[in-house]
Amino acid sequence: MTHENAVLTSDNLTWPTGFRGYTGHGGLRDHGDDISIVASDRPATSAAVFTQSLFAGPAVLLSRRHATGRTLRAVTTLAQNANVATGRRGEENAAEVVRRVAGILGVPEGDVLIGSTGVIGRPLPMTTILPHFDRTAERGLAAFTAAPQDVARAMMTTDTRPKTASRTVGQARLVAVAKGVGMLEPNMATMLAYVFTDADVSAPDLDAALRRAVDRTFNCLSVDTDTSTSDTVAVIANGAAGPVDTVLFADALADLCLDLTLQLASDGEGATKLLRVTVEGARDQAQAKRVAKSVVNSPLVKTAVHGADPNWGRVLMAIGKNTDETDIVPERVGVKFGEVEVYPDEPEADTLLKLVDLMRRDAVDITVTLGIGEGEATVYGCDLSADYIRVNADYTT
Template sequence: MTHNHSPEGPEWPVGFRAHTGHGGLRPDGDDISVVVSDRPAVSAAMFTTSLFAGPAVVLSRAHAAGRKLRAVVTLAQNANVATGRQGAEHAAEVVGRVAGLLGIPAEEVLIGSTGVIGRPLPMDAIRAHFDAAEARGTGAFTAAPLAVARAMMTTDTRPKTAVRTVGGARITGIAKGVGMLEPNMATMLAYVVTDAAVAADALDEALRAAVEGSFHCLSVDTDTSTSDTVAVLANGAAGPVDPGEFAAALADLCLDLTRQLAGDGEGATKLLRVTVGGARDAAQARRIAKSVVNSPLVKTAVHGADPNWGRVLIAIGKNTGERDIVPERVTVAFGATEVYPAEPTGETLAKLTEEMRASEVDLAIGLGIGGGTATVYGCDLSAGYVRVNADYTT
């Protein structure tokens, strides 16, 4: 497995191409994107568990069940959620237009829609966009992954892309999402495409394993989006690869995207990484780690570079159902420096304060119960988060 990085961003795997353009979803800039394989593909996908899942998710779930997705269309700045029957009709119309443009069945198209909830799509502008795209033809599909990642952005401050190679195949990933972000399936919008030849069952297994150790370990503000989608499409153009190596590369790519998403959380100035060890099992470790990474008191302490280990303890202690956690066995460290049950000196705390001014902050917790471990990813909480969300729709 190798990483390929360049200032221009990654390239598409063999057989994939893309389009971006302005469809009236935001005042200016690209806000519609389409990624397509020029040959049949196999696919796997996961979606939000929200009770208010949007029409894009409902439609995409049905299409993903066939495991033959070949294209993804994304509408940015408008989630098309809580828009009733009209919203469902609009989502289906967009999928139909994309399928017609590409000459493929509608059931092979996945749709993602992200942004403000409760507003209908500006269908007249979207129709005009696809009319123009049809006039140009798919020969004009020349957008790079970085351009698609930018077109997907809402409150993101930067595009998220990642690439890995395994054998002779390339795996390219793009993602967006920096708020309304606590996954209960995958999280935000993340699309991965590859020219590796992978069986559908193996692809699904690899995706679920990758999500479990990456996107499922991500939280910015504890709120699960109505539109969360992650999907992987494999068209086989580069031939077969070792299944184990492919699964490892996919997991590494998803973790890369997870770190980018956490570090760009709304208003964030720092990536916060919390590792819990010595737990009863991995599930308990993740619950405790999430409890800490989601604590507003911990997040604000990190923002202020304050090694306030008392806030970490209260975030652990509020899990009153975890009866096997005994305070006398718990340890807490900021970076490599233990602060509990040790009694750090003023000099040590001053050093920790300086270390916590860095762009990444690590917290390590030991529970002293068993061998379960988990690492979760989040960010600090600043006044910028309040400002972004207070002004979001006005």
């Protein structure tokens, strides 16, 4: 990264020039804000990627159509209800929400993206949502006083903390909000993550930068191997700060997405530790990612990390179950926890003690060397605790 891609803290974070935010309580949850809107006061270019789930929800299906124009300038999110598997009624409800938001903002419906996240199989409570939008419409843009942290908090479901990130490129700023801690192994996108920038970037450059960033960050994330029906990642650029170097912009966007990825991984449901797995020396990047995902997704590896149990053989198990990767030869494989090598040389007793200390840290790094080629990938996840079961066993009850 260059010094021009400065990192901003989340404290007192504000929107880039020309953007404003809104949050309110629409009755999706018992208490607290559960509806949010972020909008540009001027036309914008955009790019977005979505879940490939066969049960993609109405919000995703509608947003896919709107995103093809690459002119999105507003995002609305409904928390606590995914509005998935709700049939024609769900489609009509999602479209009505977009109509209401577009009316409040005075923009075309096709310029509004909608995200919906939470319980699957329940219709949206339109009897409380629509009156909420009526009241918001009466206030108009005067109601748009929410900061990025407020919007990120309104998007939360089982998240324990709001997730925001920002970067600068020249005179332009990038500000992002995200949510997601479970049902999380992205397939082309992940959870809900929105990036807003006042940089002037063409739609093709924006799309290329987003897809590169997603491939190296969000698509390298896994909490529990489950791909959501509602995953959406979008970036909206309104050009208010003028043009920027496209290479520096792409670097900043990728760095920002990595920041959010680490926040999501470390806040995984029931998580107590961040888990990073790097595979080096693979045939190519795709193989490296597959092997790394098999390690980060292994329940046995994740529980060993949770208990700081130096059971390094579980990593070999996770590598070895990639039976289609016939060019992986055990004699060429190496495994490290941090800087401590555990394979191929059998660890001594004092090495295992060092390993326990490493695994007690807030972040645990595992590196696998395959000895095949130059491919490399790092994936991100978390440990597996009893709290993951508690959160998901009681999710709707």
